[in-house]
Amino acid sequence: MTDQSTLTIRPGGPDDAPTVLRLFDTAIAWLAARGRSGQWGTEPASADPQRIAQTDAWATGGGLYLAMLGDTAVGALVVGAATDYVPPATEPELYVNLLVTDRAHVGHGIGARLLAYAEELARDRGLGLLRVDCYGGDDRALVRFYEGCGFTATDPFTVHRPGRDPWPGQVLARRLD
Incomplete structure (x- = not known):
């Protein structure tokens, strides 16, 4: 585990876009090396105009x-409104649009800490x-990660993408009261 006292979270801004792309690129390479390309594909995010x-x-x-260890960003969280491809919430919510961590720090609790921060923001x-x-595809390992962080799987969905395989997704929710 990362010493949580050394992990800080700071607001990001326009100058941090390259950092988020770096985190994406390392995560995509890590996933692809393990035969798990269904989530984000195999091509670097930094070469994808849509992802940029x-x-x-x-x-x-x-x-x-951004989750920071010293001066190094080791994770990114984006919160806001739900994406249009998921069923709408029936009450006001905060939606996690992105969670990505530096794969050099796998298993150090960075993603869980960012989710706890999202909970603080919502409260x-x-x-x-x-x-x-x-x-939500393959072995559903990512779904299990979120469940381990206190979320409950609610709505499965599929994103249909022209010229590409359908993308199986899973919505998860966490009650804060």
């Missing part, structure tokens, strides 16, 4: 937070619901 635009929007949207805003969606 999405990352730029997150970096300028006010919902980006501070008077919200009783935190939701996230994730890749």
